[in-house]
Amino acid sequence: MFKESNSIFLLLLLCAFSFMIWNTMMGTSILSIPWGIKQAGFTTGMCVIVLMGLLTLYCCYRVVKSRTMISSLDTTTWEYPDVCRYYFGSFGQWSSLLFSLVSLIGAMIVYWVLMSNFLFNTGEFIFNFIHHINDTDSVLSTNDSNPVICPSASSGGHPDNSSMIIFYANETGVQQFEKWWNKSKTVPFYLIGLLLPLLNFKSPSFFSKFNILGTVSVLFLIFLVTLKAVRLGFHLEFHWFTPTEFFVPEIRFQFPQLTGVLTLAFFIHNCIITLLKNNKNQENNVRDLSIAYMLVTLTYLYIGILVFASFPSPPLSKDCIEQNFLDNFPSSDILSFIARIFLLFQMMTVYPLLGYLARVQLLGHVFGDIYPSIFHVLVLNLIIVGAGVSMACFYPNIGGIIRYSGAACGLAFVFIYPSLIYIISLYQEERLTWPKLIFHVFIMILGLANLIVQFFM
Numbered sequence: 001m002f003k004e005s006n007s008i009f010l011l012l013l014l015c016a017f018s019f020m021i022w023n024t025m026m027g028t029s030i031l032s033i034p035w036g037i038k039q040a041g042f043t044t045g046m047c048v049i050v051l052m053g054l055l056t057l058y059c060c061y062r063v064v065k066s067r068t069m070i071s072s073l074d075t076t077t078w079e080y081p082d083v084c085r086y087y088f089g090s091f092g093q094w095s096s097l098l099f100s101l102v103s104l105i106g107a108m109i110v111y112w113v114l115m116s117n118f119l120f121n122t123g124e125f126i127f128n129f130i131h132h133i134n135d136t137d138s139v140l141s142t143n144d145s146n147p148v149i150c151p152s153a154s155s156g157g158h159p160d161n162s163s164m165i166i167f168y169a170n171e172t173g174v175q176q177f178e179k180w181w182n183k184s185k186t187v188p189f190y191l192i193g194l195l196l197p198l199l200n201f202k203s204p205s206f207f208s209k210f211n212i213l214g215t216v217s218v219l220f221l222i223f224l225v226t227l228k229a230v231r232l233g234f235h236l237e238f239h240w241f242t243p244t245e246f247f248v249p250e251i252r253f254q255f256p257q258l259t260g261v262l263t264l265a266f267f268i269h270n271c272i273i274t275l276l277k278n279n280k281n282q283e284n285n286v287r288d289l290s291i292a293y294m295l296v297t298l299t300y301l302y303i304g305i306l307v308f309a310s311f312p313s314p315p316l317s318k319d320c321i322e323q324n325f326l327d328n329f330p331s332s333d334i335l336s337f338i339a340r341i342f343l344l345f346q347m348m349t350v351y352p353l354l355g356y357l358a359r360v361q362l363l364g365h366v367f368g369d370i371y372p373s374i375f376h377v378l379v380l381n382l383i384i385v386g387a388g389v390s391m392a393c394f395y396p397n398i399g400g401i402i403r404y405s406g407a408a409c410g411l412a413f414v415f416i417y418p419s420l421i422y423i424i425s426l427y428q429e430e431r432l433t434w435p436k437l438i439f440h441v442f443i444m445i446l447g448l449a450n451l452i453v454q455f456f457m
Helices: 002-025 028-040 042-069 080-131 172-180 187-199 212-232 255-265 272-276 282-310 334-367 374-394 398-428 434-456
Strands: none
Touching: 002 212, 002 272, 002 282, 028 042, 028 080, 028 255, 028 282, 028 398, 042 080, 042 255, 042 272, 042 282, 042 398, 042 434, 080 187, 080 255, 080 334, 080 374, 080 398, 187 334, 187 374, 212 282, 212 334, 255 282, 255 398, 255 434, 272 282, 334 374, 398 434
16 A cells, blocks of 8 residues: 555656646747648648657757766756856857847747737727627628637738727727727837836746746636637648648648747757756656656647637638637637636736846846846846837737747757767767767757748748
8 A cells, every 4th residue: 555655656746747847848839839830731730749849858858968978077056058168168158148048038029929919909808898899890700609710811911910899980989999009009018017117126036926827827728729629620621732712731831930939839958957956856857858748749739739620711711820829719709818818917927037037147147146236137127128019019920939039049959059069978988979970960950950941931
């Protein structure tokens, strides 16, 4: 009986640690996975998710093992930038800092765009409910009890940043609402008054208490997608190379857009050593990491497949799937409203944490103090917030932002540094073989190609 209880306890401990990594890795990228599958094609998209999961897992494994390859020093307290500094000197230290900041600030920009989106739709839901306005009448949509909309149909294939309310000349109240509650012209600025003061806190300990909101948000998204799929049913036709009016081909040459998104979606390489330090059974690190990546891969597959397959084609084309799949549901949809509320509050608590990490890394390296003065912190935060507001106003395409920032930071942390460090360590130990060299050089070439091709798609 004692052995069985002990085995159950160990199993729960394993699940808890793998779930912690899963919870840390899951982020805003999940909202763009269905769009990425649409860009790649259904079959190609599923294959790319699995292959990218395996590739990023292996590179993450190389990060975890990088400290143990240095046998001449005690590396138990080292972080990954310390490993980079050991192999590449000051260039490794500062370049790792640069790409880490790219990932953090890129995530904060995506958060600002999404928070503007969710705040706008929340306000619109409340206004439409009070004034009994049906916002599905102004865009291409289905007409059943579970409406799905195509905002890009009225904007030439680009995200629609305007309100979807029908206006009447004598309804001045509605016109005033549209003037002061606009997704790209006003709402991004309203967030400044709320979030800029929070970024200036010296300690983020208060916000770290709300991490459970991330888990709740993802679980509710899974519930939402499942329920919508049951109600809408599956709408699939398989055309391998040629598109039709309502369906995209199974194989599309835009699949690198999905690899860019997935590089950030599977990105945990810059903090995985820190996370695994808390594991009491260090010998289980690889197993726990593998289970976590399997869970993340299955989550992305589940969300992506169900949203793509259940998207109602006809009457809508699969090309209508938005970069944020919640935008395919009208603001009057109750479940989508709840999901946006969950995500809005979660992001408002995580955003200051990301800002704190950016401050620690940049100001700590440059000035040797993570809070040199309120002036230094305020200038940094104004730059970060300004970047978020600018993107929310002029380029609110979270899929594009995610794939560019993901491919950029992934080039160093996911593809080049882990492979190059492994090659150098094997060479120093005189264990480097041609197959290992060719394989890891190929990984680095893939990372470089992943970044370059983003600018041609």
